[in-house]
Amino acid sequence: MTEDSRSSEERMPTIRDIADLAGVATSTVSRALSNPxxxxxxxxxxxxxxxxELHYVPSSQARGLSSGRTGVIAVLVPDIxxxxxxxxxxxxxxxxxxSGYTQLLVDTEEATDVELDTLRKLRRSTDGVILAASRLTDDQLTDTASRQPLVTINRATADAxxxxxxxxxxxxxxxxxxxxFGHKSVVYAGGPTSSWSNHRRWKAIEEAAAKRGMSATRLGPYAPTAFSGAAAADGVLSTRATSIIAFxxxxAIGMLQRFRERGVRVPEDLSIVGCDDIFGADFCNPPLTTISSPIEQAGRVAVSMLMAQLDPIxxxxxxxxxxxxxxxxVRASTGPARV
Amino acid sequence: MTEDSRSSEERMPTIRDIADLAGVATSTVSRALSNPxxxxxxxxxxxxxxxxELHYVPSSQARGLSSGRTGVIAVLVPDIxxxxxxxxxxxxxxxxxxSGYTQLLVDTEEATDVELDTLRKLRRSTDGVILAASRLTDDQLTDTASRQPLVTINRATADAxxxxxxxxxxxxxxxxxxxxFGHKSVVYAGGPTSSWSNHRRWKAIEEAAAKRGMSATRLGPYAPTAFSGAAAADGVLSTRATSIIAFxxxxAIGMLQRFRERGVRVPEDLSIVGCDDIFGADFCNPPLTTISSPIEQAGRVAVSMLMAQLDPIxxxxxxxxxxxxxxxxVRASTGPARV
DNA sequence: AACAGCGTGGCAAGCGATTGCCACGAGTTG
DNA sequence: CAACTCGTGGCAATCGCTTGCCACGCTGTT
Structure with missing residues (x-):
C-alpha cells in the first residue's frame, strides 16, 4: 500500500534489461544502439x-552525464x-x-542580466545556444562565445x-x-537602445535619407510592443513628418490603432512602414507596408550553422x-504625401 | 595542440571542488545546496x-540521474x-x-501519433506534462495519465x-x-474532428440555437488556420446563413480576408464571431467580435495544478x-441581420 | 552515572549510460 | 605454421550528484 496509486510504478527498462534478455553485456547494447x-x-x-519490444527509451540524463553531450539546444529570445x-x-x-536535437526555449525578458545568467546556467545542460536579437554587449558576447557553441541571429560579432x-x-x-510618393520627411520610431538591429536600421535610414535629400528624425526609444505604439504615434504627431518607419x-500596428483613435487617416494623412512582416501585418487596418524576409528560414540556417560548429567534420x-x-x-499603409 | 580552440576547456566546477575547498564531504555540499x-x-x-565564488552550477543531468527528478516540465501544444x-x-x-522548473516546449503538429510518441519519450526526461488541446482518445489519455503526472488544458477526462x-x-x-441582431440562422465553421473543444462548442451552439428557434448548421472540418479560412468562407456563402461562429x-480572420476579396461586407452582409481573442483579433478589419478568456491564466493554473500533483503535501x-x-x-464584425 | 535523543556530517552505493582497453577467435599473409 | 590484422564483445571506470545508513559528540533526563 505504500505505492503511489497515481502512476503505475513499473520501472522503465534500461540497457541492462535489454542486455540480460539478449545475453550480452550492457556495453554491447549501448554500442548497438548508438554506434551501430x-x-x-x-x-x-x-x-x-x-x-x-520493451519500448526502451534511453535516459538522456545518463547519456548526457557520461558522454558530455545533452542533445539539447537552447534558443533564447528576448520576448516570447x-x-x-x-x-x-x-x-x-x-x-x-x-537533426535529432531537442529545443529548449527561453525568454530572456529583454534583460541583459537574465540573458547572461541563463547562458551561464545553460552551459552545463545544453550542447549549444542560438541567441536571437541578443542584448549583450560585445564583450559579454565574446566571452560567452568562447565558453559555449553559439550562433547569433540579428546580432553580428566577430566571435560567433x-x-x-x-x-x-x-x-x-x-x-x-x-x-x-513625394515624401520629404520621415521619422524613425526607434526600438530598444540595447538592440543592435535598432542602431543598424537607424544608421541605414539616416544615410539613405541624406543621400536623397530627405529629412530623417529619430524618435524613441519605444518598447517593441503594440501597446507602446500609442506613445510613438503621439510622438510622431508632434512632428511635421509625413511618413514613418517603425522599428x-x-x-507600427500599435501606431495604426492610435491614429485611428485620433482620427488620423493612414495613408492619406500619414504613411507608415513596419518591419518584419509578422502575423497580422497583412490583415490589420490598413494592411501594413512592411519589410519582409524569410524569418523561419533564418531559424533553420542558424541551426545548421550551429550543427556545423558542433560537428566540424x-x-x-x-x-x-x-x-x-x-x-x-507594399500594402496599404503607404501612399502619396499630403500636400 | 589537441585542444579545441573554440571553447575554453576549463572544467566546470562540481560539488567535489566545493567540498575540497570547504574541507567537507561532497554529501554535505549536496545537502547544503539542496536541503539547507x-x-x-x-x-x-x-x-x-x-x-x-566558483560560479557553481549544478548538473541537472547528474541530479536527475540520482534523484529521479529532472526539474523539467513539458508543455505540448498542437501547433506552435x-x-x-x-x-x-x-x-x-x-x-x-x-516554481523553479524549466519548460520544454513541444509542437505535436496536430498529430495523435506524434503526441503519443513524444509523451513516451518524455516520460524519462520530465517530471510532468501539460497537454494543451490534446488530440488523444480517452483511452490513450487514461493510459498516459496513469504513467506520468499530467494536466490537460481544454480536454476533460476523469483521469487527469x-x-x-x-x-x-x-x-x-x-x-x-x-x-x-435579428439573425435567424447561424453556421458553425468547425475545427478539427479530433478536437474535443470543437465538439463541445458545436453541441453548445446546436442546443442553444434550438432553444431560441434559430437554425444552426455545421460546416467543416477546417484546419484551424487563417489559410483555410478561404475554404470556410466559400462554404458559408453557399448557405443562406446570415451569421457565422468560427471554431x-x-x-475567422481568414474568412474575413476572403469575404473582403469576394466583396462580401462584414457585418452588413454577414456577421461573424470568432473564438479565443488572439493577438490580431482586435486590429483586423473589421475588428473581430470574439470569445475572450484569460488564456495566460489558464496556463498558470495548469502549472499550479501540476505542482500540487507533484508535491501533494x-x-x-x-x-x-x-x-x-x-x-x-463585441467588436465590429457583428451587426444587424440583412433583411 | 548511564542513557536516550538530536543535530551534524561522512561513507559509499547507486542512478543509467558511455567508452577506453583488452581478449578472443577467425581469416589473411609470408 | 607462426605472426598479424580485424571484427566483435566484455570489463570496469567514470560522469556528478543524491541519499540511506551510521557514527560522533553534545545536551537533557532519570
Missing part, C-alpha cells in the same frame, strides 16, 4: 528487436510573445528536430557565427518607396555569416 | 560562499504557430519559472486534472448576441478541475 556499425549485424538486430520570434522559433524547432536579416538593406527600399510591426567548414534577403512588401 | 536545513548554518554559509497557444505558453513559462476554458458557455452569449479566431489537495471564465467581446 561497431556491432555485428545479427547481434544488433536482436538488440534492436528487444529494445523495441513577439510574433517575430514565433517564426524563428518555428524554424529552429523544425530544423533541430530534424551569425545569421543576419538584411533589414537595413530594405530600409533603403522603403525610403525610395516613400520618396516616390517593427508590433510598434560532418558539417563542413562552418560559415561565419549568413545574410537573409529582405524586400519591401 | 539539514546542515549547520555556518557550514552552509561557507559552502554557499564558495559555490558562488497558433497565437492562441502563445498565451498559454507564456502563462506556463511564467509560472514554471517561478484539467483546466477548462468555458467557451461553450460563451457560445450561448454569442448566440444571444446574434439573435438580438477559432484564426479561421505542500501543494494541498490537488484540484481536479478548474474552469476559466469566458465572455463575449
Amino acid at each position: 556499425q561497431r556491432v555485428n549485424a545479427r547481434t544488433r538486430e536482436k538488440i534492436e528487436r528487444i529494445a523495441a 510573445t513577439n510574433p517575430f520570434y514565433f517564426d524563428i522559433i518555428r524554424g529552429t524547432q523544425y530544423q533541430l528536430k530534424a 557565427p551569425t545569421v543576419l536579416i538584411d533589414t537595413p538593406g530594405a530600409m533603403v527600399q522603403a525610403l525610395e518607396h516613400l520618396a516616390s 517593427n510591426d508590433l510598434l 560532418r558539417g563542413g567548414t562552418p560559415r561565419k555569416l549568413a545574410v537573409m534577403p529582405t524586400h519591401l512588401k | 536545513q539539514r546542515v549547520n548554518a555556518r557550514t552552509r554559509e561557507k559552502i554557499e560562499r564558495i559555490a558562488a 504557430t497558433n497565437p492562441f497557444y502563445f498565451d498559454i505558453i507564456r502563462g506556463t513559462q511564467y509560472q514554471l519559472k517561478a 486534472p484539467t483546466v477548462l476554458i468555458d467557451t461553450p458557455g460563451a457560445m450561448v452569449q454569442a448566440l444571444e448576441h446574434l439573435a438580438s 477559432n479566431d484564426l479561421l 505542500r501543494g494541498g489537495t490537488p484540484r481536479k478541475l478548474a474552469v476559466m471564465p469566458t465572455h463575449l467581446k
Whole structure:
C-alpha cells in the first residue's frame, strides 16, 4: 500500500534489461544502439528487436552525464510573445528536430542580466545556444562565445557565427518607396537602445535619407510592443513628418490603432512602414507596408550553422555569416504625401 | 595542440571542488545546496560562499540521474504557430519559472501519433506534462495519465486534472448576441474532428440555437488556420446563413480576408464571431467580435495544478478541475441581420 | 552515572549510460 | 605454421550528484 496509486510504478527498462534478455553485456547494447556499425549485424538486430519490444527509451540524463553531450539546444529570445520570434522559433524547432536535437526555449525578458545568467546556467545542460536579437554587449558576447557553441541571429560579432536579416538593406527600399510618393520627411520610431538591429536600421535610414535629400528624425526609444505604439504615434504627431518607419510591426500596428483613435487617416494623412512582416501585418487596418524576409528560414540556417560548429567534420567548414534577403512588401499603409 | 580552440576547456566546477575547498564531504555540499536545513548554518554559509565564488552550477543531468527528478516540465501544444497557444505558453513559462522548473516546449503538429510518441519519450526526461488541446482518445489519455503526472488544458477526462476554458458557455452569449441582431440562422465553421473543444462548442451552439428557434448548421472540418479560412468562407456563402461562429479566431480572420476579396461586407452582409481573442483579433478589419478568456491564466493554473500533483503535501489537495471564465467581446464584425 | 535523543556530517552505493582497453577467435599473409 | 590484422564483445571506470545508513559528540533526563 505504500505505492503511489497515481502512476503505475513499473520501472522503465534500461540497457541492462535489454542486455540480460539478449545475453550480452550492457556495453554491447549501448554500442548497438548508438554506434551501430561497431556491432555485428545479427547481434544488433536482436538488440534492436528487444529494445523495441520493451519500448526502451534511453535516459538522456545518463547519456548526457557520461558522454558530455545533452542533445539539447537552447534558443533564447528576448520576448516570447513577439510574433517575430514565433517564426524563428518555428524554424529552429523544425530544423533541430530534424537533426535529432531537442529545443529548449527561453525568454530572456529583454534583460541583459537574465540573458547572461541563463547562458551561464545553460552551459552545463545544453550542447549549444542560438541567441536571437541578443542584448549583450560585445564583450559579454565574446566571452560567452568562447565558453559555449553559439550562433547569433540579428546580432553580428566577430566571435560567433551569425545569421543576419538584411533589414537595413530594405530600409533603403522603403525610403525610395516613400520618396516616390513625394515624401520629404520621415521619422524613425526607434526600438530598444540595447538592440543592435535598432542602431543598424537607424544608421541605414539616416544615410539613405541624406543621400536623397530627405529629412530623417529619430524618435524613441519605444518598447517593441503594440501597446507602446500609442506613445510613438503621439510622438510622431508632434512632428511635421509625413511618413514613418517603425522599428517593427508590433510598434507600427500599435501606431495604426492610435491614429485611428485620433482620427488620423493612414495613408492619406500619414504613411507608415513596419518591419518584419509578422502575423497580422497583412490583415490589420490598413494592411501594413512592411519589410519582409524569410524569418523561419533564418531559424533553420542558424541551426545548421550551429550543427556545423558542433560537428566540424560532418558539417563542413562552418560559415561565419549568413545574410537573409529582405524586400519591401507594399500594402496599404503607404501612399502619396499630403500636400 | 589537441585542444579545441573554440571553447575554453576549463572544467566546470562540481560539488567535489566545493567540498575540497570547504574541507567537507561532497554529501554535505549536496545537502547544503539542496536541503539547507539539514546542515549547520555556518557550514552552509561557507559552502554557499564558495559555490558562488566558483560560479557553481549544478548538473541537472547528474541530479536527475540520482534523484529521479529532472526539474523539467513539458508543455505540448498542437501547433506552435497558433497565437492562441502563445498565451498559454507564456502563462506556463511564467509560472514554471517561478516554481523553479524549466519548460520544454513541444509542437505535436496536430498529430495523435506524434503526441503519443513524444509523451513516451518524455516520460524519462520530465517530471510532468501539460497537454494543451490534446488530440488523444480517452483511452490513450487514461493510459498516459496513469504513467506520468499530467494536466490537460481544454480536454476533460476523469483521469487527469484539467483546466477548462468555458467557451461553450460563451457560445450561448454569442448566440444571444446574434439573435438580438435579428439573425435567424447561424453556421458553425468547425475545427478539427479530433478536437474535443470543437465538439463541445458545436453541441453548445446546436442546443442553444434550438432553444431560441434559430437554425444552426455545421460546416467543416477546417484546419484551424487563417489559410483555410478561404475554404470556410466559400462554404458559408453557399448557405443562406446570415451569421457565422468560427471554431477559432484564426479561421475567422481568414474568412474575413476572403469575404473582403469576394466583396462580401462584414457585418452588413454577414456577421461573424470568432473564438479565443488572439493577438490580431482586435486590429483586423473589421475588428473581430470574439470569445475572450484569460488564456495566460489558464496556463498558470495548469502549472499550479501540476505542482500540487507533484508535491501533494505542500501543494494541498490537488484540484481536479478548474474552469476559466469566458465572455463575449463585441467588436465590429457583428451587426444587424440583412433583411 | 548511564542513557536516550538530536543535530551534524561522512561513507559509499547507486542512478543509467558511455567508452577506453583488452581478449578472443577467425581469416589473411609470408 | 607462426605472426598479424580485424571484427566483435566484455570489463570496469567514470560522469556528478543524491541519499540511506551510521557514527560522533553534545545536551537533557532519570
